[in-house]
Amino acid sequence: MFELVQAVLRSDEKSDLRQLIAKFRSTDKKYLLRNEILQAFEQTCHSLNKPPYFFHSSRLGELIQLTHEVLLEDESLWIILRPRIARQVILRLSSDLSGVDLMPAEALLDLRDRLVNRYEPGILEIDVQPFYDLDLTIQDPRSIGEGLACLHRFLAAELGKDPQQWTQSIFEVLRGHQHSGMSLLINDRIHSGEHLQQQVGEALALAHHAVPHASYEDIHLELQSVGFEPGWGSTVAQARETLELLARLLQKPDPGVLEALIERISVIFKVVLISIHGWVGQDGVLGRPETAGQVAYVLDQARHLDRKLTLDIHNAGLDRFGVKPQIVILTRLIPDCDGTQCSLPLEQVQGAEHTWILRVPFRDGADSVLQQWISKFDIWPYLERFAYEAEQALLAHFQGKPNLMIGNYTDGNLVAFLIARRLKVPHCMIAHALEKPKYLFSDLYWQDLEERYHFSLLYTADLIGMNAADFIVTSSYQEIMGTPDTTGQFESYQCFSMPQLFHVVNGIELCSPKFNVVPPGINERAFFPYHLTQERTEAEGDRLAHLLFTQEDAQILGYFKDPDKRPILNFAPINATKNLTGLVECFALSQDLQDRCNLVVLTGKLHPSEAINAEEQSEIETLHHLIQQHDLEGRIRWIGRPISSMDLGEAMRAIADRRGIFVHSARFEPFGLTVLEAMTSGLPTFASQFGGPSEIIEDNISGFLINPTNLEETANRILEFLERCDAEPNYWENISERAIHRVQDRYNWNAHTTKLLALANLYWFWNQLTPHNREALFRYLELMFHFIYKAGASKLLEHPHHFKS
Template sequence: MYELLQAVFNGDEKTALHQLIYTLNASGKRYFLRNEILQAFADYCHQSQKPAYFYYSSSVGKLIQYTHEIIFEEESTWFVVRPRIASQEVWQLAADLNSFKQMTPQALLDARDRLVNRYQPHILEIDLHPFYESSLRIDDPRNIGQGLAYLNRYLCNRLLTDPQYWVQMLFKALQGLQHDGIRLLLSDRISSGTHLAQQIKLALKLLNQLEPDEPYEKFRSDLQELGFEPGWGNTAARVSETLELLDRLIYSPEPGILETFVARVPAIFRVVLVSVHGWVGQEDVLGRNETLGQVIYVLEQARSLENELREQIKLAGLDVLGMKPHVIILTRLIPNCEGTFCNLRLEKVQDTENAWILRVPFGEFNPEITNNWISKFEIWPYLEQFALDAEKELLAQFKDKPNLLIGNYSDGNLVAFILSRRMKVTQCNIAHSLEKPKHLFSNLYWQDLEDEFHFSVQFTADLISMNAADFIITSSYQEIVGTPDTIGQYESYKCFTMPQMYHVVDGIDLFSPKFNLVPPGVNENIFFHYSQKQDRDSNLSTQVHDLLFTREDPKIFGHIDNPKKRPIFVLDTITSINNLTGLAECFGQSQALQERCNLILLSSKRHLNEAINRDEAEEIQKLYNTIDQYHLNGKIRWVGMRIPSNELGEAYRVVADSQGIYVHFARFESFARSILEAMISGLPTFATQFGGSLEIIDNQEKEFNVNPTELEGTAKKILDFLDKCDTHPEHWHEVSEWMSQRIHNRYNWHLHSNQLLQIAKTFSFWNFVAPENNEARDRYMEALFHLIYKPRAEKMLEKHKGG
């Protein structure tokens, strides 16, 4: 970057940079983000009649393309540039552009504090870099999120370089496995790694004399004579395959062999999914708007994990010993449950054999608050005591410790951190959606937002749990480190300020192998391709068609004058980020879209008196105003009610019957479940370019990615697609099919559960054979918990106690 700045400063292009800085500074603003910077530079190039190459290929053009922030101070201008993914540099340019120098993250954070007039010379600095300095680290940014593959390669290299030590450690790891007091895999008859290698040969010789489908029970005693306990397989062929994998791993280790072998090791039986704040229920509840997607995710994940574990236990030959998986969704018990089962302590998860919802109540403090549902922004004062109470309940249910703790969202991850530290159990974090990058400048202006959102507590909790976790599951690569144009969600925690509270100089190592990309799946019993007529209920189709197109109801606004037009369908909750009003405005500004399409919105509400916060109320009113402004009556339907999952699945298919399209127009979306549902149902889907949908659609031409800030450009993309469908009638069907197959093959729960368990086993194995000294890091996290998080949570509690 130094060479690039030098080229700008020493050449004719310095004038262009000076003019851009002058134009931005003249606006009176002092802080500019990437989109504003690019637009200002584009305007300059246009007004100055620069040749086309200048915008992208000139030295100053390249500098501007890399620039994500510009901050103005009296004596200087700050450029925050990102020359590569997961890499940020800070440069300070003198006001007269006669000099420039690279600055430290600390200096940048001070400048940001001065920007909001909240600078203080001495402030707590949080720096995690020393704890990751000697840890394993991925080198290539393209491999970020592939921690499992990296660990497998590393472990195999260690097996090759120091085979005697590593075979002994492998032996010890296997020797320690047991479940419910029953030894698994190895007994004391095998005394060392060398002895294990010898006994494997004898066992394989024995197994080769048996029929491949010979049940394990028939030769169990023979294997036990050789020192092999249950868990290798349910048939002679399966046991032989597993032992051959171990044999090959000892003598010629390869990553693929290690991955396959570890997947077969019966190391996980008891799993806890922590999801604290939502209405975690199954009958007509499924969360509130702010947590609906998470509740569905956790329920489907529990079903899938239990099913996958049951299959693994069966293949290991352990089901005949009475072993079975036990999965618990840990959430809070809500006494005033509004007609749901959320006041039920224990509830079986439907369509499972041994997965349960365990609800633990909050300590009362003020029953007027704790007996009711509590927003995710207000839940923080109760989590520590909840974790302590939950520990006792979990031990009572399992009659032992769990093997794996999976946190969900910021609050669930913090509870998982507390439980993991106390119970010494592998901790997995799943964020779903981190609040910090969703709310622009939320850290910079945290004091102004504290009464409503309590971001100081939440962002501290995020730092604690993400650094303490053994591994982190993300749904997309961009969730970690974004794209060349955007900052990733976890990347936003790398360096930031909470003015007058602390500076985060280095908050997370994005190159750590703890990050693993494991996207969720779709319930294919509910969401499937519209052409599968044999699986569809004709009565349900008629009912849903009536709901979307013709039914009159107080919860439905608008009628359709010409139902033969293609429907544009959208499903989401009413928030400014989800941007339903933006899509309505895009539709309203395009006469061509109105002539060819109808717009159908499905949300959970449409009346102002249903809004639970100011943002919802403003968006509902804004949507009505947009409909009036563009005279959309007769062209739009707004269904404002929550419908059951089976009706929702049919809604996508009914729209597909009319060769409609689906549009997800959020300003930002980490990973939208509705995109998966629409695509697998066969709906050609257009989705926001800001977030994980780029990876879901994976359309190289980007014809299905839209910019929610460019209404005209979005309308043009949709119209271009419709033109192709008109000139080539098969085009709609071709897109429908490849989108559906994309989800079916890449985003399914079997793959998700298999990968998650594989990662959990590998990290448990890694922590045993080559434990990193994380105690200092974890103590640091405990210090943040007790010295920053807890005092602020206790202040919230005092307000709650006062009613």
């Protein structure tokens, strides 16, 4: 990259660069982002009468295509290049273009502070890079998110360097495995790794002489006498296969054999899923609008983990010895809970035999229980006390320690860190949607936003949680690394400034094998194809069709003059990121769309008085204004009431019955669970190209990607689809079927839980082998917790600022 800039400066294109810089400076902005940079370059090319190829193929064009940020000082120009995913190069050009310097991240962070007039010398710098093992980093960016495979290869190669140590390590891991005081796999009749090698042969000889389909119990006492305990399989044949894998592994460390053995051994029995700030319930309550997706995810994940663990325990032969899975969804107890069950300390999850919701209250500085729900942005002062009380409640419920902590969102992962650190159990992080990428420049201007959002606490907690986690589960690759044109969610934490608080020089190692892409499934009871008529009831279909198209009440705005038009559906909470206002404006500005379609908007609220914060209130008011300004009466229905997952599924099928479409208009979507739900219902789906939908949808094959900020282009894409539907009678059905198959093939809970538990097994195994390899990192994170996070949370507790519920 340095050479590319020098080549531009030595060529005739230097004068073109000078013109471009003048264009930058004419904007009076000190900070330009990628879209602004490309727009300025396009205008410069036009004004200089450059040929079309110049924009992409010239040396200057190549340089600008790689430029993601430009920062303007009086005496210099700084450009931040992204030559490949997750790699940043910082260059400073002198104002007269006489020289170029390669700059460190620290200098860039100082500059950012100066540009917002908040520079402070000697600021705290956070750098986690020294705590990561460079030998364990993934070199090929295309393999980022495949930590499971990477770690298997590394373990086999590393431990295979010393065969004697390898066998001893395997012995020590197996010897330490137990459940509720009962030894599993091997007992104290086996004394060492070398002895284990000998005894595996004895065990296999016993298994080979037994009837293959006989129960493990038939040979239990014989195997116990040579040092082996239950956990190898439910039948003689299964136990023999697992023991053969162990024998092969002890002879030669092979990644494939290691992976197969670890997946067959049951080590996870007690799992905690932490989802704190939402209303986690079942009957009549499924989160607030800001958390409904997360709560649905956690409940679905818990139910499928219940089934998968039950199956794994059976296949390991442990159910006959009294072993059962135990799963807890840990959340907050809310006494003032609008008549729901969110005030119950313990509630069994419907459709899951071994899963419970465990609720622990928040307490304030006076030790009083907080009575009401509070926003996710305001919960930070209560988490440390919550973690301590939750730990005691979990130990009592499980009658011992859990085997795995799964944190959801920032708060859940901070609590998971605090509990997992003390109990020394593996911690899995699921972020769902990191907040930092949603709020442009929220790091630089955090002080202006602190009263409402408390970003200083949120981003500190993110740094702690993502570095503390043993492994991180994301729904898509780009959550980690982004795309060639966009920054990944986790990538945005690599290098950033919180002026006058701290600088993050290296916030997370993106090439760590802790990252794993494990897409979720969907609630198949609620969301299934519209043409499965045997799964639907006429009464429910009529009720939801009435709600969507004809029902009148105080929470519904609008009617349809021509109800036979093709319906467009959008379902989303009301916030700026979801961009409902953009969709309504897109519809309002396209007379062709209005002539051919009706618009149905499903949200949780209709009136400004229902908003829980200023952002929601502003979005609701803007929606009302757009409808009135563009006279959309008779062409739009806004249904502003909460809707259950079951009803939403039937609503989507009702839209599909009328050959409608689904438009997901979010400016940025971290993953896109609603997109999956619409597609599996059979709706041709248009969704944002920014974020997870670009991995879900094969553009023009199983759906359509749109730029939701380009309203004219979005309208044209929808109209092109409608015109093709008119020209080709089966086109709607073809896209619908491809959408259904895409989701069924790639996004299902069985695959999700299988990989999640394979990861948990592997990282459990890894921690047994290297129990102290991360102690220095944990100490560093504890300092951040006590001296940055806890100090700020204590101040917030003195002056709480809660949004209304």
